[in-house]
Amino acid sequence: MAEAEDRTEAPSQQRLQKARDDGQIVLSREAMSFIVLLAGILGVFTLLPFLVTDFVRSMQSLMANAGTVSMVQDGLLAATEHSIVAGLKLALPVAGLVTALTLAAGFLQTGFLIHPASLLPKMSRVSPMAGLTRILGGGTLPDTFKAVIKLLIFTAVLWHLAKGIIPDARSMTGLTTAAILTKIAHLGFSGAISMALAQLVIAGGDIFWMRFRHTAKLKMSREELKEEYRNTEGDPHIKGQLKALRARRVKQRMMEAVKNATVVVTNPTHYSVALVYEKGKSSAPRIVAKGMDDLAARIRETAQDHRIPVVSNPPLARALFPLPLESEIPAEHFKVVAAIIAYVWKLKRPGSRNIPAE
Structure with missing residues (x-):
């Protein structure tokens, strides 16, 4: 009973589809x-x-x-x-x-x-004990109530029809056979239409009740919704751990790429973008690492530790930072980047680390 009371949430689309299947x-x-x-x-x-x-x-x-x-x-x-x-x-x-x-x-x-599968025989359908359990368990009470309501509606309709048929039956005295048959056909058609309209009202109420009961049976508790989400979308904690692991691996690859970078362009403190250009092999410089704030500082430190030139150029760093990793720089930045790389290549001092941008 407590479990049924906990099921207060509407059934999910997955639960509805499973029930349909x-x-x-x-x-x-x-x-x-x-x-x-x-x-x-x-x-x-x-x-x-x-x-x-x-x-x-x-x-x-x-x-x-x-x-x-x-x-x-x-x-x-x-x-x-x-x-x-x-x-x-x-x-x-x-x-x-x-x-x-x-x-x-x-x-x-x-x-x-x-x-x-629903056409296959089931012992529960023919088992006397199963049928007795359904009756005593109160599962048939709604159906019994519907049957009583249906009986009352049809009784009212038949009583209304009978009140109209009795006077018509008295007026048939002396009519020809064809006229009597026509009268009977008219009365039969009126009675059938009345019964059909009554059944339509009953059917409308039954459809509403069946849908309500079907939804009520499939209601879920909050724990069931969470479990379904974990099974379909994945555990949020695990997803967070995987996301963090992927981020760490990306950072590790970037730190390794910085060691072989041609130059690191900085903001100078908020952004750092590492570029690689291999003369004769690359059509344009390529972004191999980028970072913001703490990660930008780590990129600068790694570059300095491996004697990679660090150039301060805030406009260029801000423009390159939104670009994805491993992408080549756009043509509009060729001139500035080419000047920086050309300056770096002219450096003769192997210990140079920080180079002012021109």
């Missing part, structure tokens, strides 16, 4: 019942009027020739086959319409999901 979807049986009822009404009142004429003619022909049908096997077989074909011509179009609309409604509710 496992066949846990929102499928309203009341919505399916509405579609079946609606399809039946459409079939009976739209298709049957065009089909019943041929059926009646076939039956009239069969009854008119009933006395002449041979009672031997061939005669009975032909008459039976004729009756079955006539019945199928009448029933199959309506049944086909009902089936097609029912399948379409099911696929629309499930998002065209087909889950073969």
Whole structure:
């Protein structure tokens, strides 16, 4: 109970997708019942009027020739086959319409999901103990409540229909057969539409309830959300450690690159950018190390320790610092950098460390 109370967070997209993959979807049986009822009404009142004429003619022909049908096997077989074909011509179009609309409604509710595992037999579905546990555990109470509400709604609708049908039935006295049939068809259509509208209201409420219960079952606790995040995105602590490790390795590589740099351009204190240019091998000087504040100081110290010239040129250092490592300097800085490198090459004193920029 405590665990259920802790599940106050809406289910994540990953949990919803996992539930869908496992066949846990929102499928309203009341919505399916509405579609079946609606399809039946459409079939009976739209298709049957065009089909019943041929059926009646076939039956009239069969009854008119009933006395002449041979009672031997061939005669009975032909008459039976004729009756079955006539019945199928009448029933199959309506049944086909009902089936097609029912399948379409099911696929629309499930998002065209087909889950073969849900079709496999499960002992829990046929186990008396499992069924008794579900009943005693209170899991069927919502379904019982829905059934009672549905019964009350249909009772109210039928009572309303009955109050209107009784006076109409009294007025049929003395009418012709065709008029009586027309009246019955009208009353049947009105009653079917009323029942369909009642079922539509029930289906709407059931869809809302099923979605609410589905979401409630999939709610998560804060710990579950954190665990899911760690499993999908990675542990934040580990990610931080990996990021720090990568940063240390980048710094180590830069410090090694500074030892072979051609020159280090500084701000002079906030930025340091180490450049390498190999005459005849490089088309332009390349940035091999850069740093800010403490890292800039370490680059300057490493350069001084390995007798790499350090040149103070704040505008150039600020312009080169945003560029990525291992990239060549832009053409607009060629002239300034070329002058610095040319000056460095002319140095004859091996112990020179700090060189003023010109």
